[in-house]
Amino acid sequence: MKIFQTWFAFGPWIFLVWLCFVCPGVCGSEPANTPPPPSQLPAQIEHLAPDTSPVAVPEPDAKALSHYHSGMTLVGVFILWNLLILMLFLFTGFSARTRSWAERWGRRWYATFVLYCIGFGLVYYLASLPLNFYAGFIQPHSYDLSNQTFNRWLGNYVKNAVVMIGLGLVVGWFPFFMIKQSPRRWWLYLGLLAAPFLCVMEFIQPVVIDPLFHRFQPLQDQALETKILAEAARGGIESGRVYEVNMSADTKTLNAYVTGFMGTKRIVLWDTTLKSLKEDELLFILGHEMGHYVLGHLIKLIVFNSVLIILLWYVVYRLAGRVIERFHMRFGFSSLSDFAALPLLALLILIVSLAGLPIPMAFSRHIEHEADRFGLELTHNNHAAATAFVKLQQNSLGISRPGILVKIWLFDHPSVGERIDFCNRYRPWETGQPSRYDQYIRPQPQAIPAGQTR
């Protein structure tokens, strides 16, 4: 789900955090608790018909391991690089000088913010260009994971900078306004506004922001669409929308996701996924996405993350006063409501978010697991689900079993190994046990015995 993008897209400064976690290759490996190969699985499972047989968790090859180590190094470098840039902005007095320049030319409060925000954004994106070029272009090409041309990469980078600076101009002034109006309670008011803000961002993401980068269109395969709509109807979704997007212009990896809010809600399939997965594998992936729909995961994520954002702002509020008191001479400002304090807000948000990241990640892994359960209960096709995960991992050079710290901090989905293990063992319908989401799912139509007509 894309909610984490929205959360971290609270403005250009929070985007710094988001950047740290979207760089490619954040999978990990430490094959602890490797399950037995299929031949050693209990006879009860082993004797099943071929299309319901268990699937082995693939071991990462040397290329996947190298990709993992490269990705981990990049995450570390991204974090350190962002910390360094923000500290340089503050401790060299560059931020205060930029604000003074903006005041001279802007004169009025909002005009000053606009000039400061543009100046800060341009310097930040220029300074980050080399690292982003390596992480977003060189590294994926060196692992043969990308088809993207340099011009397209650069175009997307510039568009992204314009969108994020534009978003900063629209909403970024508001925290400073609140800090000025209510120096002791601003963190609470901003936190309470997080939920409506996230809803608006989620509403506009698929119809305003995403189309700037990719071409979306209704699913072209009519026969597949008919089967998807029948599956959606069984899952209680009567008017679901499924789109395909031309991600093959940028990547060879696979994905699908739910995005949007209320009238803009939809399921999106990458065209790479459509080309690489078989029909029953696609139907499971869509069943997983339908689970997000039916189980109300989006609203649960918004409520959960909004509470975290209140806590985040509170910790930032408590820390900011002390830091300014100690370093105000070096910084060139003495109040958090000064626009020059923007890098300080960004720095504190980055540090506090990193420290607290295991909490939203754990919640996300939980709802992704429940969406897997829903997909299995809807399709009863465990084998296809597991082979879909194998392909997702292999096409993305992923790692099936990450190290525990990597998983806790960086994985918003269960590892592929855990997902395949779950597909292999979760079959309550075969033993007459109740399924958890029975109340949402209409029974599968019974197969018609040969020679009979309905």
Ligand SMILES: [Zn+2]
């Ligand atoms: Zn999901």
